[in-house]
Amino acid sequence: MNVVKRFITYGDADILLVLARSEEGTKDARGLSMFIYDKNNGGVTVRRIENKMGIKGAPTCELVFKNAKAELVGTRRMGLIKYVMSLMNGARLGIMAQSVGLSEAATREAYNYAIERRQFGKAIIEFPAVYEMLSNMRAKTDASRSMLYETCRFVDMYKTLEDISRERKLTPEEKEELKYYSRLADAFTPLGKGMTSEYANQNAYDSIQVHGGSGFMKDYKCERLYRDARITNIYEGTTQLQVVAAIRHVTTGTYLQRIREYEAMPASPELESLKRTLSKMAQMYEKLVEIVTSPKDEEYLDFHARRLVECAGHIIMGHLLLQDANADPEMFRRSAEVYIHYGQTEVIKNYNFVTKSRIEDIAYYKPDLSENA
Ligand SMILES: Cc1cc2nc3c(=O)[nH]c(=O)nc-3n(C[C@H](O)[C@H](O)[C@H](O)COP(=O)(O)OP(=O)(O)OC[C@H]3O[C@@H](n4cnc5c(N)ncnc54)[C@H](O)[C@@H]3O)c2cc1C
Numbered sequence: 001m002n003v004v005k006r007f008i009t010y011g012d013a014d015i016l017l018v019l020a021r022s023e024e025g026t027k028d029a030r031g032l033s034m035f036i037y038d039k040n041n042g043g044v045t046v047r048r049i050e051n052k053m054g055i056k057g058a059p060t061c062e063l064v065f066k067n068a069k070a071e072l073v074g075t076r077r078m079g080l081i082k083y084v085m086s087l088m089n090g091a092r093l094g095i096m097a098q099s100v101g102l103s104e105a106a107t108r109e110a111y112n113y114a115i116e117r118r119q120f121g122k123a124i125i126e127f128p129a130v131y132e133m134l135s136n137m138r139a140k141t142d143a144s145r146s147m148l149y150e151t152c153r154f155v156d157m158y159k160t161l162e163d164i165s166r167e168r169k170l171t172p173e174e175k176e177e178l179k180y181y182s183r184l185a186d187a188f189t190p191l192g193k194g195m196t197s198e199y200a201n202q203n204a205y206d207s208i209q210v211h212g213g214s215g216f217m218k219d220y221k222c223e224r225l226y227r228d229a230r231i232t233n234i235y236e237g238t239t240q241l242q243v244v245a246a247i248r249h250v251t252t253g254t255y256l257q258r259i260r261e262y263e264a265m266p267a268s269p270e271l272e273s274l275k276r277t278l279s280k281m282a283q284m285y286e287k288l289v290e291i292v293t294s295p296k297d298e299e300y301l302d303f304h305a306r307r308l309v310e311c312a313g314h315i316i317m318g319h320l321l322l323q324d325a326n327a328d329p330e331m332f333r334r335s336a337e338v339y340i341h342y343g344q345t346e347v348i349k350n351y352n353f354v355t356k357s358r359i360e361d362i363a364y365y366k367p368d369l370s371e372n373a
Pocket of ligand 1: 007008052060231234235236237238239241
């Protein structure tokens with residue numbers, strides 16, 4: 001192999017898994033295979049360690065491969081579509097967990113600062129503008145954690161069934177379950193990675209805001225959290241790429257079907273009004289999907305894809321917090337209330353945006369439009 005690879009986390013490891021084009025003349029994903037490289041064989045050097053804005057504890061390397069020997073792993077042509085996708089789905093769960101940790105830390109730092117810092121004779125947490133920020137941060141953090149746990153549960157379920165299938169034949173019911181949970185894992189992983197990493201960024205931003213001028217100083221932890229959070233919605237696929245993976249579960253109805261399952265789950269009478277709000281959000285979402293998909297225009301769908309995926313995310317994460325509040329009202333009721341009201345506002349905003357605007361009016365940089373500018 002002779003190539004340069006940038007942005008490789010822990011690139012100086014003893015063993016490297018390398019995705020490389022094995023089929024001459026191909027340009028698509030099916031021309032890529034997976035290889036394994038052993039450092040003992042030589043041929044790979046670290047040209048430099050990248051100088052990053054955050055996650056400075058993890059070295060990111062630029063690697064130079066010069067006549068490096070590597071062995072094929074598994075089946076040719078399956079490198080990206082099977083092996084890397086599988087590795088990447090695992091890594092996306094990892095980034096979700098990283099995002100939850102960052103959100104939690106950002107929220108705690110902001111809260112602790114807000115109860116100590118006094119202005120105009122009061123602790124700043126007493127100002128509505130500040131306690132609103134903190135409430136939203138707590139709600140987004142709790143919603144992110146629930147989303148992470150739910151996604152992990154789906155992944156555990158299908159992986160366990162896959163393990164069993166290696167030892168014995170699955171019953172027809174188990175085969176159905178395997179299909180059901182793999183589909184949910186496939187749908188929830190990009191949705192969860194996209195939503196929780198965006199929330200980690202928003203929470204880190206708000207944490208600085210709660211700290212005021214002090215937040216801009218390196219003396220406070222929120223400054224590092226802000227820099228560390230910035231990578232979560234970029235690596236293992238940017239949020240835009242998570243949307244590309246998630247949108248088919250909008251159009252094929254996976255999310256809506258799961259939302260219906262959550263709607264059928266019991267909730268205490270005190271939570272009934274929140275449940276009704278979630279049903280109304282689901283009705284708007286269903287209408288929105290119909291509006292965006294019915295013209296059968298791919299560009300139109302791509303243009304609104306993120307809005308549709310986010311609507312599904314707000315409703316699903318709202319239901320997850322509702323379930324948490326049902327199990328432990330003291331711990332989660334307030335977050336459920338805050339998150340569902342926040343999510344409802346976002347769904348209405350997206351609905352209005354889609355129904356009241358044309359691409360031509362809002363896409364300033366659309367190539368065929370700017371040509372005439
Ligand atoms: C600190 C760090 C560590 C990393 N570690 C590793 C590692 O260990 N191994 C590894 O293989 N890689 C690693 N990467 C690479 C990382 O996964 C990529 O940088 C990331 O996936 C984005 O790809 P890109 O940089 O090529 O951006 P691009 O693909 O060029 O994206 C640029 C912009 O275009 C948008 N875009 C691109 N394609 C589409 C599309 N189809 N639809 C909509 N929007 C699109 C993106 O969302 C983004 O906004 C690392 C990167 C960093 C910064």
